[in-house]
Each structure stands twice: as structure tokens, then as C-alpha cells.
Amino acid sequence: MSLSSPFDVIVIGAGAAGLMCAAIASARGRRVVVLDHNDQPGRKILVSGGGKCNFTNRAVTPAQYLSANPHYATSALKRYGPADFLDLIKRHRIAFHEREHGQLFCDNSAGDIVAMLLSECGAGGAEIVLEAKVGAVTGDGPFRVATSRGTYEAAALVVATGGLSLPKIGASGFAHALAGRYGLSVVAPRPGLVPLTFTGADLALMRDLAGIAVPAEIRFGKARFREALLFTHRGLSGPAVLQISSYWLTGQSIMVDLLPGQDAAARLLERKGQRPNAQVETIVGELLPARLARALAERAGLLGRPIGQSTNAALAGLARLLSEWPLVPAGSEGYRTAEVTLGGVDTAHLSSKTMAAKSHPGLSFVGEAVDVAGWLGGYNFQWAWSSGWVAGMSV
Template identity: 90%
Template sequence: MSHSSSAFDVIVIGAGAAGLMCAAVAAGRGKRVVVLDHNDQPGRKILISGGGKCNFTNRTVTPAQYLSANPHYATSALKRFGPADFLDLMKRHRIAWHEREHGQLFCDNSAADIVAMLLSECGAGGVEVVLEAKLGAVTGEGPFQVATSRGGYCAPALVIATGGLSVPKIGATGFAHTLAGRYGLSVVPPRPGLVPLTFTGADLDLMRDLAGIAVPAELRFGKTRFREALLFTHRGLSGPAVLQISSYWLTGQPIMVNLLPDLDANARLLERKAARPNAQVETVVGELLPARLARALTERAGLLGRPIGQSTNAALAGLARLLSEWPLVPAGSEGYRTAEVTLGGVDTAGLSSKTMAAKSHPGLHFIGEAVDVAGWLGGYNFQWAWSSGWVAGMSV
């Protein structure tokens, strides 16, 4: 199958959240659009998200929830197409949803409803979606030529919506980063984000002993803090608080863990020392934390099996610091295999925040996870997909 340059106005590479949104919006403006994807079904990352319910956005979206070398880049797109706009679209398609903690919004029924909605919007505009199209060379510059296993395509506008490197099992690649380089655009070095952290040595031994325990905690790296659940695993730490802080963590640096964020741990231990001097220290700590965790940390502080009344105030202060300011230095992360997002990507310095187009190549657009914009856990990355896709769809 071969297409002449007059067949399409826009080629979108990537049938994910950002790509389908862009295609639908552009087609709604009368553009002739084709979407190319190497997978055998569209929206694969949407379908596996949120436990199959798709955490499609968040009530509290602002630029502050996004990481980028240019923290202001996402502002325009988020203002022009925000959570309320996406909810309006869902309302038109009668998709029921509900809100969970921290403003997270999920489908009542299935993530498949989101994919069906996007495909319906694309269908209404006559978008051609070509699946199992293995990509070949991308050449030209208005018009762009795209060679695939399903034939060649040509159009004056090209939108790259192929995502980042996270979740390679669904076909994630570095295609967008490589293509950007070919067109002279810089790429902020990518790394896994929203990812479990791994440990070695004594810390790993401890975490393996504690595997399966989940507790509310506050994690801090520099000035950034997240208070959510922390989960001990056989490889290290996971849970929402860990995934959040992982996007800010820098290799070789410690993260600070506060297991008792609503309590003055030292004051509590001293109060119990006065009130219950014969109680063992791990028993007192076990009033605040799961027994296995209480025992492990008491042992690490050198107070296991000791009555609290016979423990010095200095020793108890050391235990209190462990409970509220536990410094842990991860060895690394679990990598792109389990990362929910890719940090870094096409440098926004070379892109227009008003159109998502390359400043040096006005017909070439980059959107979604391919760009150096990554959000927090909780629907923020899908909102960036909708917002950046909408902006590009309005400008091609």
C-alpha cells in the first residue's frame, strides 16, 4: 500500500493516549490523518493502567506536579486542555468514573472505555489507524516520508507520539529520541521514573526479612516530600511513596524515610520509658509499627530485648532517628521493566509550548512521554498525554 503526498495532511506515529488524542482533534478540524503503530492493538498502555481501570487524570493538575528541565513548558498545554475538558469528553461518551484518594480519577468499568472513546472520536473524523506497521526510514521535511511494513506514507505534518522507554513488554522503544537526534534536536538523557528502588548489602537483607509489610510513611529527597504507602519487597522498596520519590532521587544519594510522620518519636519513647520502664523496647515500638518491622529496627538500634527503662536516653534518641529520619541509599532501581514513566526525552528547549512543534522544523511535532515532561503518580501523565495531544492536534 502506497500513499501519495496528497493522501494525508498529518501522520501520527503512535496509537497511544497522546497519539489518538492528537489524531482525533486534528481530524475534527477537517485534517486527513493517519495513525501508524507497530503494535497489534491501539492504546496498550491505557489498557494496562490503573489495574485495568485507567487513572486517566487528577483533580489537582498543575505544572508543579511535572518534572522537566524547563518546569514552565507544560503550563500552556495544561491550561488550554485540562482535566475538566477531558471529563467533558467522557461525559459526551457516557463513561462513568469515580474519584479516589489524592484526587485520582478512574473509570468505573474498564480502561477499554477510554480506548473506545478515542477510537470513536478518530472514527468520526475519518482517521485511518494502521496497526502492525513496522517503522522504517523517516525522511523529508514538509512533506515527511515514512516507510513502514504496510507501505509508505507522506504528509506535510508529522507527529511523534511513540512514548518513552518504560514498559518494554508492550513495545516501548527509544524511537522518538533517535528521530529527534536525526533532526538536530537535543534529548535530555532518559531514565526510569515512578519505579521501585533496589538495595544491596545489609539494607537488602533487612528488606527481604520485611518483604510484604506496607506502612504509611513520608519519604524525603532534598526539599521534595511524599506521604503515602511504603512497601518492603525482596528487592528493596516499592509502594506509592517510593515510586514518587524515585523520580527525584539521584544515584548515590540517600532518601530519608519517616515511618512516624505524625509523631515525635523521641518524645514517645521517653514517655513510655517513664510510664512502662519494664516493657521491652521492641514492644513499645510495636505499638506504633508492625511487629516484624518494630523488632528489626530495634535490633538495628542495638536495643533488642532490652527493657526501655534500662535504655539510655541517647540510645533511645538514636532509635527515634531511625524511626523518623532513616537514611537509605538505594543501589539503583528496577529499571524500565517496571517504571511507569520515562524521565527525560526530547528537550523542550527545541519545542514550542504553543504547538509542540520543533522550532527548527515546524511540521515536526513531539508529544506525550516522548517529551522531557513527566508527571507524578496519580493520573498526571495521562493528563499530559491528553493536553499535549490536544495542542498538537489543534496546530497541525
């Protein structure tokens, strides 16, 4: 197979981080080729945010990221933050809007983001080669990458192939395997921002409530998120659940507060005095959807009982169920629906200033391939832009 080597930089992966890196590096005069096994660039961008792409968040800090080294992302986020990406968005006249919690979305389509990145790559002369299945990667500056579309050689190699989440659009463990071949360790990957699954009586209850969404606060350890919770046929989903899933550890319980900011015990005792003949589920139904109220009253052993005939101890038990409901997930829906991969290439081996491996200066890892994962709400795209920019400025 012929060798294509008029390049300074090879980027493997035409996703958010890879295209950003290619755009920046080519704008600096580097000869860049981007290789991707898919038949179109930016596939994860296109399916994100319901097709509208939650491309960043106004309130990005390192505190919204999980990593074995919580300080690793700091430099990149400071050097290229949300305001910088917004400048690029505005320069390309992409209409956008802000939703709750500082989340920024395209007005039109996620395709606007992909088109913008391709335009930036084109302006710098970066070449994008699609349907290029990567085989052997050898060398150490120069690197040689054999693909189904030819063999490429360059002094610098940037790996931007993401993690394991959403395999239906081509996600794989390529970056982790390649890191291992170059002697870099990988923090054990697991699904993040993913619905949680349950079994037994908990699952039976949740199935009966499928489709009901309520505001809730969910806690695990020191992490807590107050957003919507959604009951599903498999267990729990919704923003609060997706957020806590990144912190949850197998076999341990999460704590669910269905009445955040309210004193459930005081409320029940107050209504006991005011409406003693009302059934317990009716009183709970003043605070929560009727089906959920009935299910919780039944679980507390108070279904059909007038609240005035319920002991204070029994009502205290119901209040705990409303405000401190301990649940032990059986697992998660896995990478099939996970929005991000936790873990990845260990940042102990990488420079936070360049994204390059300390032991192989020409080899860089960016985006989701690295052990940096953000909250729901545009944080992971911002990490892609920031890490891609840093690598693009360094290669």
C-alpha cells in the same frame, strides 16, 4: 512499496497522546493516519491503574511535572485541562470514580478510554494502521514514513511513541532517535515512578519485611511525599517510593520517616516512664507492625532490652531510625517496571504553543516522548491529553 499520501498528518504511535492528537486533528478536517507497530491501540492505557486507568487528576498544575524547563507544560495544561477531558468522558457516558489525592479512575475498564478515543478518531475519519513497523523517516514537510504496511507521506508528522518505560508492551527509544536525526537534543532519559533496589544489610532487612506496607513520608532534597511505603524482596516500593524515585539521584540518600507527624523521641521517652519493663520492640510495635518494630529495634541494638534499661541516647538513636532513616538505594528496577520515562526530547527545541520543533515546524513531539514527566496519580495521562490536544489543534 506503494506510496499512501492522501493525508495531511501522520501520527506515529497509537497511545494516549497520539490518539488524542489524531481525534482533534481529524475533527478539524485534517486527513490523519495513525501508525503503530503493536497489534492493538492504547496498550499502555489498557494496563494502567490495574486495568481501571487513572486517566487524570482533579488537581493538576505545572508543579506536579518534572522537566528541564518547569514552565513548558503550563500552556498546554491551561488550554486543555482535567475539566476538559472530564467533559469528553461524560459525553461518552463513561462511569468513573475518585480516589484519594484527586485521582480519577474508570469504574469499568481502561478499555472504555481506548474505545472513546477510537470513536473520536473514527468520527473524524482518522485511519489507524496497526502492525506497521516504522523504518525510514525522511523529508521535512512533506515527511515520508516507510513502514511494513506501506509508505506514507504528509505535510505534518507527530511523534507520539512514548519513552522507554514498560518495554514488554513495545516501548522504545524511537522518538529520541528521530529527534536526534533532525538535530534536536534529548535530555538524558532515566526511569521514573519506579521501585528502588538495595544491597547488603539494607536489602537483607527489607527482604525479611517483604509484604509489609506502612504510611511514611520520604524526602529527597526539597521533594517529599507522604503516602504508603512497601517493603519488597528487592527493596522498597509503594506510592511514596515511586514518587520520590523521580527525584532521587544515583548514589545519594533518601530520608524515610516511618512516623510522619509524630514525635518519635518524645513517644519513646514517655513510654519508658510508663512501661519501663516492656521490651523496646514491644513499645515500637505500638506504632508499627510487629516484624518491622523488631527489625528496627535490632538495627538500633536494642532488641530484647527493656525500655527502662535503655539509655536516653540509645532511644534517641532509635527515634532517628524511626523518623529520619537515611537509606542509599543501589538503583531502581529500571524501565521494566517504571511507569514513566524522565527526560526526552529537549523542550528548548519545541514550541509550548504547538508542540512543534522550532527548526522543523511540521514535526511535533507529544506525550512521554517529551522531557515532561508527571507525578503518580493521573498526571502523565493528563499531559498526554493536553499535549496531544495542542498538537491536534496546530497541525
